[in-house]
Amino acid sequence: MGNAASIHGRSLTQLESRATVNSDNYSETSIVGDLSQSDTNGESILGTLSAPTLPYFMTNNPTPNGYPWSTLTAFTNYYKTHPNTGVIRKYDFTISRGTIAPDGYELSAILVNGAFPGPTIEANWGDTIQVTVHNDIEDEGVALHWHGFLQTGTPWEDGVPGITQCPIAPGKTFTYQFLAELYGTTWYHSHYSAQYAAGLVGPMVIHGPREKRDYDVDVGPIMIGDWYHDEYFDLVETVMSPNGGVVFSNNNLINGKNNFDCSTLPADDTTPCNSQAGLSKFKFTRGKTHRLRLINTGAEALQRFSIDGHNLTVIANDFVQVKPYDTQVVTLGIGQRTDVLVKANGQLDAYWMRANISVPCSLARNPNALAAVYYDDTDQTQEPTSTAWNVPDPNTCANDDLTKTVPLMKLPLPAADLTYDLEVNLFVNGSGITLFSLDGIDFRANYNSPTLLLAKLGEDDFEEKWNVRNTGNATSVRLNVINNTPIAHPMHLHGFNMYILSEGEGEWDGTIINQNNPQRRDVIQVRSNGHVVVQFDAAGNPGMWPFHCHIAWHVSAGLLIQFLTNPGKVEAFNIPNVVAETCREWGNWTLTNIPAQIDSGL
Helix, strand or coil: CCCCCCCCCCCCCCCCCCHHHCCCCCCCCCCCCCCHHHHHCCCCCCCCCCCEECCCCCCCCHHHCCCCCCCCCCCCCCCCCHHHHHHHEEEEEEEEEECCCCCCCEEEEEEECCCCCCCCCCCCCCCCEEEEEECCCCCCCCCCCCCCCCCCHHHHCCCCCCCEEECCCCCEEEEEEEEECCCCEEEEEECCCHHHHHHHEEEEEEEEECCCCCCEEEEEEEEEEEECCHHHHHHHHHHCCCCCCCCEEEEECCCEEECEEEEEECCCCCCCCCCCCCEEEEEEEECCEEEEEEEEEECCCCCEEEECEEEEEEEEECEEEEEEEECEEECCCCCCEEEEEEECCCCCCCEEEEEECCCCCCCCCCEEEEEEEEECCCCEEEEEEECCCCCCCCCCCCCCCCCCCCCCCCCCCCCCCCCEEEEEEEECCCCCCCEECCCCCCCCCCCCCCHHHHHCCCCCCCCCHHHHEEEEECEEEEEEEEECCCCEEEECCCCCCCCEEEEEEEECCCCCCCCCCCCCCCCECCCCEEEEEECCCHHHEEEEEEEECCCCHHHHHEEEEEEEEEEHHHHHCCHHHHHHHHHHHHHHHHHHHHCCCCCCCC
């Protein structure tokens, strides 16, 4: 089963950068100047020097004791205690199709307010986030997932069609509203089929406490992700075709920008293409420490991020602050976020920032993305001359060793009272389509029958294809994921930060890493033919929660299971009427329209 975008035999190279696929080191002579945003990313200012730096927190909140979160600190147990500021952060999103050229190659994309990436959602810890979503796509539904938010008491706001809601029908509107229970860096994306591979993504920043204020400048979100020159539905068709399934990405982007060598296109490809789309640019202040919020928003590729000549101090993985540690390269699977601190203490005036797709772990034609970092008032048209770190790819497709990643807010591992052994397998169905199964089932959603709403009505006999496991009144649930495939998978659990107990090659030997305070995060890499063991406190968050591979093409091919937690409390939920109304609108639309659901739906 392939895991990127179909190229139909094209062989492409990045503009004037000849990449050696087994190395992160390559020469650069690409042009750093950029075109107008309307020619590249639509209305987005991310990746330009016009993008604002972020404040330590938003100051229009009430600030008792000097901070919006009052006396709460980085050591407060945020799973049990969080502020409720009473402040509502309102956003209005229109989802529509539009033509953009992030790397110079023009194609139709799905945009938020005409922009790729979409607008940044920003709030303080304890604020309420309210996003009104208008679906202006005439022939498809939409649902937005707010990645990593717990949605405690509001699982119907999680944004997963066929599980927590019906899709928003064409021409219709739905307003999401949820509490920022956690703080840090994350993103939002479509969870309707593989739409987010077409550009329906955007960053989210929730300001919260730190152990100490150990940075001077918050540079803001840096979104890195693979990019495709075929429309997302064509890619899904390739993945879901008999004897098909292998798709490659065309390029790699930093904040929605990179260059592409249009001269490498085949003669019969007459798509408008400009080889000087330009690179993302960032400004550093010499001597100051900068916070960078790294987010892998791609569809398939494992990313390796670095800045020439600068060490990166990791301070958070996903929504969990960790005891700081230094590295030269940060590894990010799909959906993962890592916040780093970078001291601007280099000797040069400009440096290359790099996002390199891990070729042993991904399917990519052009794996290397560049952005330019300029010190102070340096000429921002000059090209950096810096040299990449010599840090070879370890080829493990794994995150940093679990002994390095120690949460700042300490939580000992509770005893598990329910354990699942979940095998990941590849198989070919009767139609010749290659699919994934998780615990023996290849998942497929029914957009018209969200499982959360059925559970609210007391349903406990779900269709087999929905792959539901009822955890009952289990307090803490352990998952031993046994990957029997030759492909690594970034596994994401909705509704929880997972305790990460073990990961590695082969089967688990029972060893738990750092039992007194294991790493917690919401996405974790499982190696090819390896294992990952995680645990989550099920009883504390009643709902219907997907656990799936975050590679778009893998979840399209069925790699998803869902957990019904604390079903008695789910039945007691008072779900807003607008959720049922959205299902009625979707049902009415499907009376005269057939959704083109050729994959799992997610």
